[in-house]
Amino acid sequence: MNKPGRNEPCHCGSGKKYKHCHFKEDTKKNNSNKSLIIGGIIIVFIVVAALMAYLKSAQNGGRGPAPDGKVWSKEHGHYH
Numbered sequence: 787m788n789k790p791g792r793n794e795p796c797h798c799g800s801g802k803k804y805k806h807c808h809f810k811e812d813t814k815k816n817n818s819n820k821s822l823i824i825g826g827i828i829i830v831f832i833v834v835a836a837l838m839a840y841l842k843s844a845q846n847g848g849r850g851p852a853p854d855g856k857v858w859s860k861e862h863g864h865y866h
Contacts, residue, residue, distance in 0.1 A: 789812070790804045791804065792804055792805040792809060793805065796808050852865060853865060
């Protein structure tokens, strides 16, 4: 079913113009759906960024950069 134009009769059969009957209600539904979609996309981006940061940290063993003049000892599990 096509959405009626603003000045066409409302689809509910009330005899009123669409803009005076269901226009506001239908517009709120559309905006709510758009907000949910945008929110979902933002959440996906946050999760992907967090996962990438975690993986980058895991590549370095979660240690961070070595202090000046120190090297990581796998045998002892700390910097020397």
